[in-house]
Amino acid sequence: MAVATTVSGILAAVNGALGLITKGVATHDESVIEKATQTLVDEIRELNVATLQTSEDNVRLIKSVATLEHDLKAANEEIAKLKAKKRELSRYELTPITEGPVVYRLKSAYADKEPIHYRCPKCVNADKTGYLQPVRVKSAQYLVCADCEFEYFAGFLPPPDYSKLIALMAR
Numbered sequence: 001m002a003v004a005t006t007v008s009g010i011l012a013a014v015n016g017a018l019g020l021i022t023k024g025v026a027t028h029d030e031s032v033i034e035k036a037t038q039t040l041v042d043e044i045r046e047l048n049v050a051t052l053q054t055s056e057d058n059v060r061l062i063k064s065v066a067t068l069e070h071d072l073k074a075a076n077e078e079i080a081k082l083k084a085k086k087r088e089l090s091r092y093e094l095t096p097i098t099e100g101p102v103v104y105r106l107k108s109a110y111a112d113k114e115p116i117h118y119r120c121p122k123c124v125n126a127d128k129t130g131y132l133q134p135v136r137v138k139s140a141q142y143l144v145c146a147d148c149e150f151e152y153f154a155g156f157l158p159p160p161d162y163s164k165l166i167a168l169m170a171r
């Protein structure tokens, strides 16, 4: 805005100087023509400076717009990613295993296309799959994360039932 004001001010001064030159020519007044010509030269120099400043401002504005467009694109991509993650997570529910840790479990409504499975909350939050695989250590059952290898204790298995074997051996 300031530059536009400057430019219009300069143009007004240029018109004034041209008017004086015309007047000087009409009255054959050399000193008026000389003074107005000098004013004209000074104003045109000012106009060049103002035009250059306007060009530099435009270049700066174009760069700012490009940066903003880049930031906006990145923000939109981030939003799309978050929406996809939210949609994916809506298929799961947080559920405790035993009395301790809480893990993600596929909701039964989605179990028609894939088996019910568990996922590690820490890894899911870090955008990893974090599938939990059952591992048995003696009578203890764990769900072990395939990504971070954290072992979620999932309780003790019941002692083996030997009654059928005993009945079989008694025959």
Ligand SMILES: [Zn+2]
Pocket (backbone or CB within 6 Å): 120, 121, 122, 123, 130, 145, 146, 147, 148, 149, 150
């Ligand atoms: Zn994990």
